[in-house]
Amino acid sequence: MIVSVNGYTINDPNSVNSCYLDEPIDGLGMPPVRTSSGNYSGRDGGYIGAQFFGMRLVTLTGYFFGTPAALETARRNLAAAVTNASFPVNITTNAGSQYVLYCSLDSLDMPIIRSLNRAPFKLSLIAPDPIIYDNSASGAMSVTVQPARGGGLTWPLTWKLNWAAGSQPTTVNNTGNVTIYPTITLTDIMTNPTITNQTTGQFFTLSGLTTAAGDVLKIDMKNRTVLLNGGSVLPYVTSTSSWWPLLPGNNSINLTTNSGTDTTVATLGWRSGYRSI
Structure with a gap:
């Protein structure tokens, strides 16, 4: 699966970023459901009201690969890509299907480790609109x-x-x-x-x-x-x-x-x- 976060491509071997996803990729299943509910007064049971989808939280974890200089550049570029208040996240699945959702930054962790040629990242995104849209030409x-x-x-x-x-x-x-x-x-x-x-x-x-x-x-x-x-x-x-x-x-x-x-x-x-x- 190839993911493009506001134009920054992850998991694409043809990209200059040399940035790849690790498992799991969270948040692309069913969005959370908001339910109004309560207990009946003076009798058994309760009620469930209307149900709505809540905001979607998407978490991407992975690694940058490259020389020490390339790692620094890749880290800076990813941080720059997620500074906008809202940006598109484009997804191309292994089956070739194309989707898009619109997100804002929740958090970006890029700890520095001992390795000279590898650096981890964890990117959390919030999608106020939980719908994943068909981004193909027919969508x-x-x-x-x-x-x-x-x-x-x-x-x-x-x-x-x-x-x-x-x-x-x-x-x-x-x-x-x-x-x-x-x-x-x-x-x-x-x-x-x-x-x-x-x-x-x-x-x-x-x-x-x-x-x-x-x-x-x-x-x-x-x-x-x-x-x-x-x-x-x-x-x-x-x-x-x-x-x-x-x-x-x-x-x-x-x-x-x-x-x-x-x-x-x-x-x-x-x-x-x-x-x-």
């Missing part, structure tokens, strides 16, 4: 959702008669095994748009919002932001709206607006993710 997903329209005739009738086809909700497939919060981009003219995940029964409505040709509305379901041409329009979000996710598997997504002349379409973007490698 980044994007689907266009057309507004739902009713079919039939348009009144008043004019010859030749045109029976318009209706449009159905769009099926969006989340190929991972965890729920993922997408980003949704709506462009051009729209009036009071509502985008619904009919699979979960949740919807997101912007009431009183109208846009013009060329406008771009971006909804980030994970970070809970709504930007119109770069400016926040959160006050338009109705109190009954939900910041909804995509469930694993197929999701039925529906887009509606309040005017038949609206030209908007929505693009859902997300990266599939997994509980563990």
Whole structure:
């Protein structure tokens, strides 16, 4: 397995770092689970509430190899790679699968030992988002959702008669095994748009919002932001709206607006993710 920590490559024989992992590699299995629980008062037993994943702690241990000068350089370079507040950790498994998670530094120990050509390290990383994302070319997903329209005739009738086809909700497939919060981009003219995940029964409505040709509305379901041409329009979000996710598997997504002349379409973007490698 090859690991790249903010661009610093570990366990790659083709890398100039000469830095290799030792066993075990901790933290790439199931993330910790947070559970609300308590005991019943005045009777046996207790209750378990909703369960959520906690932050992921990843621990990498190994050795630098090389001349004394090369060891010093390798140690400095690894320390420099993990000074940012948040950085990507890319993983390529022995099977060739590619993943990425986003981490911050917890600790880095690089004790000096007697050996002239070998030096150990232990790197602990915290991933606030416990999801391990598919980093392959097929992992980044994007689907266009057309507004739902009713079919039939348009009144008043004019010859030749045109029976318009209706449009159905769009099926969006989340190929991972965890729920993922997408980003949704709506462009051009729209009036009071509502985008619904009919699979979960949740919807997101912007009431009183109208846009013009060329406008771009971006909804980030994970970070809970709504930007119109770069400016926040959160006050338009109705109190009954939900910041909804995509469930694993197929999701039925529906887009509606309040005017038949609206030209908007929505693009859902997300990266599939997994509980563990």
